[in-house]
Amino acid sequence: MSKLTAAFTKGKAFIPFIVAGDPDEDSTVSNIIAMAKAGADIIELGIPFSDPVADGPVIQEGDLRAFAGGITVDAVFDIVAKARKQVDTPFVFLTYANIPFKYGYDKFCARCAELGVNGLVIPDLPIEEQDEIRPFTQKYGLDLIMLITLNSGDRVPALAKKAEGFIYVVSSEGITGERDEFDARLSGLFNEIKKYTDVPAAIGFGIHTPEQAADLSRFADGIIVGSAIVDIAAKYKTAAAPEIGKYTEAMKAAIS
Amino acid sequence: MTETYTPEQSMKSGRYLDYGGQYLPEILLPEIKRVEAAYNKYKDDPDFLNEFHTLLREYAGRPSLLYYAKNMTEDLGGAQIYLKREDLNHTGAHKINNVIGQALIAKRMGKKRLIAETGAGQHGVATATIAALFGMECEIFMGKMDTDRQRLNVYRMELLGAKVHAVTSGSQVLKDAVNAALQNYAARSKDTFYVMGSAVGPHPFPAMVHDFQSVISKESKQQLQDVAGRLPDYVVACVGGGSNAIGSFAEYIEDPTVQLIGCEAAGKGVNTSKTAATMKLGSTGIFHGMKSRFLQNKDGQIDAVYSISAGLDYPGVGPEHVALMDSGRAQYVPITDDEAVNAFEYIAKEEGIIAAIESCHAVAEVQKLAPTLPKDKIIICTLSGRGDKDVASIAKYRGIELNED
Numbered sequence: 001m002s003k004l005t006a007a008f009t010k011g012k013a014f015i016p017f018i019v020a021g022d023p024d025e026d027s028t029v030s031n032i033i034a035m036a037k038a039g040a041d042i043i044e045l046g047i048p049f050s051d052p053v054a055d056g057p058v059i060q061e062g063d064l065r066a067f068a069g070g071i072t073v074d075a076v077f078d079i080v081a082k083a084r085k086q087v088d089t090p091f092v093f094l095t096y097a098n099i100p101f102k103y104g105y106d107k108f109c110a111r112c113a114e115l116g117v118n119g120l121v122i123p124d125l126p127i128e129e130q131d132e133i134r135p136f137t138q139k140y141g142l143d144l145i146m147l148i149t150l151n152s153g154d155r156v157p158a159l160a161k162k163a164e165g166f167i168y169v170v171s172s173e174g175i176t177g178e179r180d181e182f183d184a185r186l187s188g189l190f191n192e193i194k195k196y197t198d199v200p201a202a203i204g205f206g207i208h209t210p211e212q213a214a215d216l217s218r219f220a221d222g223i224i225v226g227s228a229i230v231d232i233a234a235k236y237k238t239a240a241a242p243e244i245g246k247y248t249e250a251m252k253a254a255i256s
Numbered sequence: 257m258t259e260t261y262t263p264e265q266s267m268k269s270g271r272y273l274d275y276g277g278q279y280l281p282e283i284l285l286p287e288i289k290r291v292e293a294a295y296n297k298y299k300d301d302p303d304f305l306n307e308f309h310t311l312l313r314e315y316a317g318r319p320s321l322l323y324y325a326k327n328m329t330e331d332l333g334g335a336q337i338y339l340k341r342e343d344l345n346h347t348g349a350h351k352i353n354n355v356i357g358q359a360l361i362a363k364r365m366g367k368k369r370l371i372a373e374t375g376a377g378q379h380g381v382a383t384a385t386i387a388a389l390f391g392m393e394c395e396i397f398m399g400k401m402d403t404d405r406q407r408l409n410v411y412r413m414e415l416l417g418a419k420v421h422a423v424t425s426g427s428q429v430l431k432d433a434v435n436a437a438l439q440n441y442a443a444r445s446k447d448t449f450y451v452m453g454s455a456v457g458p459h460p461f462p463a464m465v466h467d468f469q470s471v472i473s474k475e476s477k478q479q480l481q482d483v484a485g486r487l488p489d490y491v492v493a494c495v496g497g498g499s500n501a502i503g504s505f506a507e508y509i510e511d512p513t514v515q516l517i518g519c520e521a522a523g524k525g526v527n528t529s530k531t532a533a534t535m536k537l538g539s540t541g542i543f544h545g546m547k548s549r550f551l552q553n554k555d556g557q558i559d560a561v562y563s564i565s566a567g568l569d570y571p572g573v574g575p576e577h578v579a580l581m582d583s584g585r586a587q588y589v590p591i592t593d594d595e596a597v598n599a600f601e602y603i604a605k606e607e608g609i610i611a612a613i614e615s616c617h618a619v620a621e622v623q624k625l626a627p628t629l630p631k632d633k634i635i636i637c638t639l640s641g642r643g644d645k646d647v648a649s650i651a652k653y654r655g656i657e658l659n660e661d
Contacts (some may be wrong), residue, residue, distance in 0.1 A: 050557040054281045097542040102556030123281045147282040
């Protein structure tokens with residue numbers, strides 16, 4: 001079983017996200033360690049991209065702070081190498097297609113495997129275009145994480161069947177006003193996914209509070225939180241680790 | 257690299273040699289597939305084509321003139337120069353051709369709302385114009401830098417009933433406007449059609465733009481046949497994303513004797529960082545839904561680019577142009593701000609035409625090329641737009657402050 005899938009076997013998984021290099025390398029290492037100690041089941045690290053079109057303003061600003069701190073792709077690998085010495089939690093990278101493409105898919109995937117990164121989330125590499133990287137993720141044993149949304153419709157079977165590691169169910173915050181209908185559509189989507197795969201499905205869609213996490217974990221196998229943690233990083237800057245740790249603990253407790 | 261490039265198959269598959277594709281988040285993919293299906297359904301549909309060509313004729317004012325530039329020809333003393341006058345279209349640029357086509361697809365898909373990105377404002381104005389004509393809602397995304405330097409066009413779009421968003425993320429120019437428009441599209445794809453203004457983005461946008469802009473070269477080919485009885489030797493057009501260039505080249509791609517020259521914005525020069533010369537200085541990457549050529553750093557971070565022309569101020573180029581370059585079918589040359597501004601003044605004085613600063617990048621290349629050729633050679637140069645919008649910034653470039661109050 002993949003290390004990412006295995007992270008879901010002990011109950012509902014909590015998957016926090018931070019931007020690598022926000023605001024500097026050492027803080028990111030401390031934040032990763034804090035999240036791992038607080039019970040994170042998988043840690044998602046964003047490799048900043050100049051034009052993160054799939055991210056909202058909070059994460060875009062996190063990327064900008066990381067660039068201001070001089071982040072590079074090799075520096076992100078250095079962060080992972082340092083953190084890996086102290087934590088055993090599985091890692092996934094979230095980044096845009098141009099980053100691994102430009103680094104060279106082979107070289108990028110090799111480096112990930114060498115440092116113990118277990119999977120890749122690449123929002124702008126949809127299933128139609130994944131064939132160009134898949135030979136390399138397979139060669140090095142990385143899971144290519146499939147994204148599924150409320151818009152996916154009749155694409156769900158094909159996406160679910162190709163899934164590995166875990167599935168990232170993503171939706172926009174824009175529709176949270178219609179809460180009841182939204183819940184019904186989401187639980188319907190999870191039921192649909194389960195028809196085609198045993199790969200666990202986690203949800204990330206602007207979840208902030210332990211209450212929301214508990215609520216969504218009724219049907220989701222895991223909870224992914226990005227913006228709320230990047231907000232803490234923004235507020236506490238180089239001293240965010242204890243706060244991020246506390247938050248992670250509360251969220252993990254809410255879904256346990 | 258000399259792979260042969262044939263447009264027809266590429267436009268169907270969305271792959272132009274290695275370039276093109278649909279590199280978009282899953283949240284947008286189902287909608288892009290619907291756009292692709294709608295385009296495939298209607299592109300050869302007689303009713304669609306009839307409505308498209310009727311609007312081009314009766315609303316946009318086509319065919320645009322192919323004008324023999326006698327003064328320039330005599331002054332430069334070489335090849336005969338013909339100007340394809342897209343600046344004479346309604347709204348003052350070639351952009352309207354494509355907007356009419358895409359908006360007709362949008363209407364057939366039942367969309368009520370058009371969104372678009374714009375740099376100089378030409379595409380935004382064209383989209384706002386057609387939205388007004390079709391009774392559709394319209395929102396335009398424009399970098400804050402561009403709303404500041406093109407205030408007249410912002411007001412023009414507002415007059416036409418569009419809402420203009422000044423995009424404050426990133427470098428606040430065209431690429432950031434595309435980012436914002438893509439985000440809005442992801443949130444609102446149910447009732448919204450994204451009218452892509454250039455030959456960029458995910459398939460089927462480069463194919464649609466090629467298709468709807470190819471009217472430029474369909475006309476020029478016939479018009480030159482009528483007056484000279486032959487094909488041109490050169491076709492010259494400016495390239496940002498490459499919409500007027502692909503339209504100017506389209507009908508000649510399979511005529512190997514016709515040399516195709518795209519003129520990109522070198523800004524302050526290709527040896528400086530203040531440039532937008534993607535063909536000269538870029539490398540292959542994945543951005544804005546396509547694999548193409550981009551100005552980027554070694555990590556793949558997209559560069560902030562520069563050109564005096566807001567319409568060419570873009571770090572990428574359409575995938576079909578890269579295929580045309582790699583296959584050796586077209587050449588791309590960088591033109592600096594200085595050369596373009598000189599051309600702006602030159603064509604105004606020689607021919608009495610104030611052409612868009614974008615188009616003047618092509619005029620500058622003609623100034624260099626024509627004198628090197630014998631008098632029996634023919635160049636067609638596309639004037640993609642008119643230059644009224646640029647008068648104030650050219651004056652400023654020359655150190656003249658115009659007081660418009």
